[in-house]
Amino acid sequence: MTDRPDLENWTCPLPLRDQTAIVMGHGGGGRLSGELVRHLFLPSFGGAELSSVLEQLGDAAVLDAGGNRLAFTTDSYVVRPRFFPGGNVGDLAVNGTVNDLAVSGAEPLALSVGLILEEGMPLDELGVITETMGRAARAAGVSIVTGDTKVVDAGHGDGVYINTAGIGVVRPGLELGPGQVRPGDRILVSGPVAAHGIAVMSVRDGLEFGSDIVTDSQPLNGVVGRLLDSGAQVSMMRDPTRGGVAATLNEIAASADVGIQIVESAVPVPDDVRAACAFLGLDPLLVANEGRVVVFVRADDADLALDVLRQENPAAAIIGEVVEEHPGVVVAKTGIGGTRVVDLPLAEQLPRIC
Amino acid sequence: MTDRPDLENWTCPLPLRDQTAIVMGHGGGGRLSGELVRHLFLPSFGGAELSSVLEQLGDAAVLDAGGNRLAFTTDSYVVRPRFFPGGNVGDLAVNGTVNDLAVSGAEPLALSVGLILEEGMPLDELGVITETMGRAARAAGVSIVTGDTKVVDAGHGDGVYINTAGIGVVRPGLELGPGQVRPGDRILVSGPVAAHGIAVMSVRDGLEFGSDIVTDSQPLNGVVGRLLDSGAQVSMMRDPTRGGVAATLNEIAASADVGIQIVESAVPVPDDVRAACAFLGLDPLLVANEGRVVVFVRADDADLALDVLRQENPAAAIIGEVVEEHPGVVVAKTGIGGTRVVDLPLAEQLPRIC
Numbered sequence: 001m002t003d004r005p006d007l008e009n010w011t012c013p014l015p016l017r018d019q020t021a022i023v024m025g026h027g028g029g030g031r032l033s034g035e036l037v038r039h040l041f042l043p044s045f046g047g048a049e050l051s052s053v054l055e056q057l058g059d060a061a062v063l064d065a066g067g068n069r070l071a072f073t074t075d076s077y078v079v080r081p082r083f084f085p086g087g088n089v090g091d092l093a094v095n096g097t098v099n100d101l102a103v104s105g106a107e108p109l110a111l112s113v114g115l116i117l118e119e120g121m122p123l124d125e126l127g128v129i130t131e132t133m134g135r136a137a138r139a140a141g142v143s144i145v146t147g148d149t150k151v152v153d154a155g156h157g158d159g160v161y162i163n164t165a166g167i168g169v170v171r172p173g174l175e176l177g178p179g180q181v182r183p184g185d186r187i188l189v190s191g192p193v194a195a196h197g198i199a200v201m202s203v204r205d206g207l208e209f210g211s212d213i214v215t216d217s218q219p220l221n222g223v224v225g226r227l228l229d230s231g232a233q234v235s236m237m238r239d240p241t242r243g244g245v246a247a248t249l250n251e252i253a254a255s256a257d258v259g260i261q262i263v264e265s266a267v268p269v270p271d272d273v274r275a276a277c278a279f280l281g282l283d284p285l286l287v288a289n290e291g292r293v294v295v296f297v298r299a300d301d302a303d304l305a306l307d308v309l310r311q312e313n314p315a316a317a318i319i320g321e322v323v324e325e326h327p328g329v330v331v332a333k334t335g336i337g338g339t340r341v342v343d344l345p346l347a348e349q350l351p352r353i354c
Numbered sequence: 355m356t357d358r359p360d361l362e363n364w365t366c367p368l369p370l371r372d373q374t375a376i377v378m379g380h381g382g383g384g385r386l387s388g389e390l391v392r393h394l395f396l397p398s399f400g401g402a403e404l405s406s407v408l409e410q411l412g413d414a415a416v417l418d419a420g421g422n423r424l425a426f427t428t429d430s431y432v433v434r435p436r437f438f439p440g441g442n443v444g445d446l447a448v449n450g451t452v453n454d455l456a457v458s459g460a461e462p463l464a465l466s467v468g469l470i471l472e473e474g475m476p477l478d479e480l481g482v483i484t485e486t487m488g489r490a491a492r493a494a495g496v497s498i499v500t501g502d503t504k505v506v507d508a509g510h511g512d513g514v515y516i517n518t519a520g521i522g523v524v525r526p527g528l529e530l531g532p533g534q535v536r537p538g539d540r541i542l543v544s545g546p547v548a549a550h551g552i553a554v555m556s557v558r559d560g561l562e563f564g565s566d567i568v569t570d571s572q573p574l575n576g577v578v579g580r581l582l583d584s585g586a587q588v589s590m591m592r593d594p595t596r597g598g599v600a601a602t603l604n605e606i607a608a609s610a611d612v613g614i615q616i617v618e619s620a621v622p623v624p625d626d627v628r629a630a631c632a633f634l635g636l637d638p639l640l641v642a643n644e645g646r647v648v649v650f651v652r653a654d655d656a657d658l659a660l661d662v663l664r665q666e667n668p669a670a671a672i673i674g675e676v677v678e679e680h681p682g683v684v685v686a687k688t689g690i691g692g693t694r695v696v697d698l699p700l701a702e703q704l705p706r707i708c
Contacts, residue, residue: 019477020476020477020478021473021474021475021476021477022471022472022473022474022475022476022477022480022505023473023505024473024505024507025505026471026503026505027471027503027504027505027506028505033503036503037501037503040477040480040481040484041467041484041501041503044481044484044485044487044488045467045484045487045488045491045498045501046488046498060500061464061466061499061500063463063464063499063521065419065422065424065463065521065523066421066422066523067420067421067422068419068420068421068422070419070424070521072464072466072499072500072521073466073500074466074467074468074500074501074502074517074519075468075502076468076469076470076502076504076517077504078470078504078506109417109419110415110417110426112415112426112427112428112519113395113399113428114428114429114430114468114517114519115430116430116432116470116515116517117376117380117381118376119375119376119377119378120375120376121375121376122374122375122376123373123374123375123376123394124374126376126394127394127398130394130395130398130399131398133398133399134398134399134400137399144399144400145415145417145426146414146415146426146427146428147391147395147399147428148428148429148430148517149380149381149387149390149391149395150381150430150431150432150515150706151376151377151378151379151380151381151382151705152381152432152512152515152706153378153705153706155509156510156511156512157510157511158506158510161470161504161506161515163428163430163468163470163502163517163519165428165466165468165517165519167417167419167424167426167521169419169420351505351507352504352506352507
């Protein structure tokens with residue numbers, strides 16, 4: 001035996017584009033990521049009866065467990081550097097999974113934590129990260145109930161990688177998802193976008209630039225709960241992390257088979273974030289967020305939903321609507337009266353941002 | 355801002371022994387692993403009301419979710435090399451989490467998969483691994499329902515690290531755990547031990563040796579289900595992975611505050627595995643397994659339990675019993691009529707074995 005596989009029993013529909021090996025873009029949340037999931041993971045993992053849940057490709061899977069609907073989700077966090085303005089990989093790992101549950105309409109119940117530590121990782125830094133995780137969990141009102149730690153040789157990790165999985169209980173009667181989205185639905189964001197990605201880039205080796213921009217990382221289960229309590233008819237929600245608002249809207253346009261039209265000037269981007277994006281050559285719509293939610297809501301309830309979101313963050317805004325035209329395509333009205341297609345990037349603008 | 359933490363708000367009870375950085379032994383399932391959990395993670399993660407579940411330190415946390423008891427568990431798999439006789443990291447990652455649920459008395463319901471891929475990982479190898487995961491999941495009757503993929507730069511990973519988390523539904527009325535263990539309970543293993551660790555070592559770079567030994571990696575939910583169906587009064591179960599049977603028995607002796615006495619010659623170790631252990635200077639009791647379960651059962655039901663286990667594997671055996679003497683300590687009767695203490699190693703004999 002060697003460590004090379006016997007390929008005889010392998011039935012996957014490869015190749016994926018022209019790649020024969022993993023490239024950074026496979027982790028970026030763009031088209032390459034999507035191809036990996038659809039052409040490699042779904043055929044591998046999905047037995048005929050298993051694949052329907054996985055194929056929803058939502059932020060969390062929703063399962064039936066003895067009469068309850070449970071949401072179940074996982075994410076790994078490999079952000080580089082580990083510490084950045086306003087947070088570190090620890091609170092990111094807690095908030096990210098809490099938010100995936102929240103936008104699925106679930107109240108987070110419990111988290112697991114899987115740590116992959118690199119030999120030589122300073123214990124004091126690890127302690128700060130785990131303390132931050134504990135604080136973030138308490139702030140979100142969720143328990144860390146189980147965990148695992150592995151250590152890999154120096155040169156085979158990056159200090160610490162964190163996986164969090166989470167389970168939550170979905171509100172009875174609530175149905176969210178691409179199947180609920182209708183032309184006419186209004187699209188809202190819960191606050192200014194693009195700060196998280198810019199905050200991380202501002203301290204990345206070789207790219208440091210002076211900035212007061214801090215991550216937007218925060219738990220969303222509170223504001224999402226109040227939004228659902230308000231009675232506003234929400235059709236779906238998603239937190240625009242990797243690939244930013246653009247990737248989120250493109251995924252929803254494709255999976256709901258609808259067109260999406262946004263007004264570029266309506267998307268809240270703070271001046272300093274916009275300036276940093278210009279400096280770095282980035283489109284703010286493509287930069288990751290970790291504490292924002294994109295909400296699709298029936299037109300009649302858009303103002304009600306906006307009121308709820310604005311009580312949390314005054315910059316919350318209605319940024320567009322769902323249209324019957326150009327299904328699968330996201331279009332932005334630009335400042336000069338024209339329109340442009342908001343495309344999903346092939347890979348990503350910013351690797352290892354979460 | 356830099357990527358160094360501000361330590362001012364940090365309240366953890368460090369230092370852990372004399373280490374100021376992570377060493378391989380922190381991931382080995384021995385004393386160093388335990389210290390990291392007890393002295394760093396529990397104080398960090400556990401709010402007053404949160405910590406009771408975490409402090410059970412079982413294979414899975416058991417939670418109340420709308421009237422059901424759910425088991426929830428996570429593990430990361432960093433085994434090196436990725437392919438070894440009889441399996442690869444993919445089926446290991448599925449079986450390991452299925453087994454953590456099974457030994458907690460839960461029927462596995464769903465798995466999540468978090469992949470951390472290294473730039474340059476060959477797609478064909480990845481495909482073999484994910485295909486193997488899918489097959490292992492179907493063999494165990496469990497669904498992979500949600501996932502996440504991250505990519506890290508070359509030189510910051512090792513091809514693929516896999517995290518699996520799992521949820522299961524605990525049998526109504528079933529109570530398992532250290533609190534159920536009583537003096538007099540008999541201790542069984544479900545088959546021969548130590549094959550997994552030896553199979554991996556036999557193909558590790560720099561250590562290769564000719565061997566027909568294959569991993570024992572397999573799902574345990576079937577045999578565990580039949581054992582519970584039999585009506586045998588099981589007090590607790592655990593799968594002896596990292597640290598082997600010795601670590602499992604030591605943990606249970608400590609958490610149940612009982613003594614454990616085993617008969618060394620009763621522990622089934624195949625001749626070729628025993629020879630390889632001798633060659634490598636390893637104690638078979640300390641070598642990891644991935645498809646075995648250690649069962650504690652009331653003395654009156656020991657033969658019934660043995661019958662059930664032997665239908666699955668004829669090498670299943672009663673290896674010892676729980677005693678009132680020497681609480682917290684595991685003692686083995688040796689072949690020459692003496693006894694020895696079976697201690698928990700400080701670190702581990704075999705790093706990165708799962």
